[in-house]
Amino acid sequence: MMNNRELQRLIAGLFPDDVAVAGSVTCPTDAALLPEEQHQTTAMVAKRLREFTHGRHCARQAMQQLGHAPAPVLKHEDRSPVWPDQICGSISHTGDIAAAVVAHRDGYRSLGLDIETAEPLDESTHALILRPDERSADGAQAKLIFSAKEAIYKTLYPLVGSYLDFQEMVVEFDKADGTFAAQPHTDRVPPPLAAALQGRYQVTPDWVVAATWIRAAAD
Secondary structure (H helix, E strand, C coil): CCCHHHHHHHHHCCCCCCCEEEEECCCCCCCCCCHHHHCCCCCCCHHHHHHHHHHHHHHHHHHHHCCCCCCCCEECCCCCEECCCCEEEEEEEECCEEEEEEEECCCEEEEEEEEEECCCCCHHHHHHHCCHHHCCCCHHHHHHHHHHHHHHHHHHHHHHCCCCCHHHEEEEEECCCCEEEEEECCCCCCHHHHHHCEEEEEECCCEEEEEEEEECCCC
């Protein structure tokens, strides 16, 4: 099992240097929600509340690295984060692990982070996640495709304002340098926007991590 430093090093190695990263392998005992966030958690079951609290704790730690004062990270009705005006970011959690990445909006339009366990993707979900031309992937490769698509959708959703199905995106990997690109199969994602998205990934014996971003200069 990774420790906090190893987790943060793994994620930070995938993003540009001016993206702040915070993560922990278990929810710290001092993790707490701000009053505005607490109002949005009254109907949450214990597991979801713990994930929400852990993720917001990581988000505030990352924002502090940018010199941003602690601020609430609320949620839209679709559960996506509501970031402060000057900040864009992404939160991911799996099991007890949670992590967040944030950056200034004058440098980035959007970020995406996804962390998954390295267990192969169950074959029963392949038809849901993989397009026909991706179906030759084995379980391990399918898990990587799933994680990359999750990160891509987290990056694109705030910009296109529309849910994207797994079938509406193909991921093209460059294993030589650990990068990937998004090829949309929907007119809701303008080709220049997809072309501006950059992605990197890392697979360890225990984890699959995908990182995506679009810089502010991208149209």
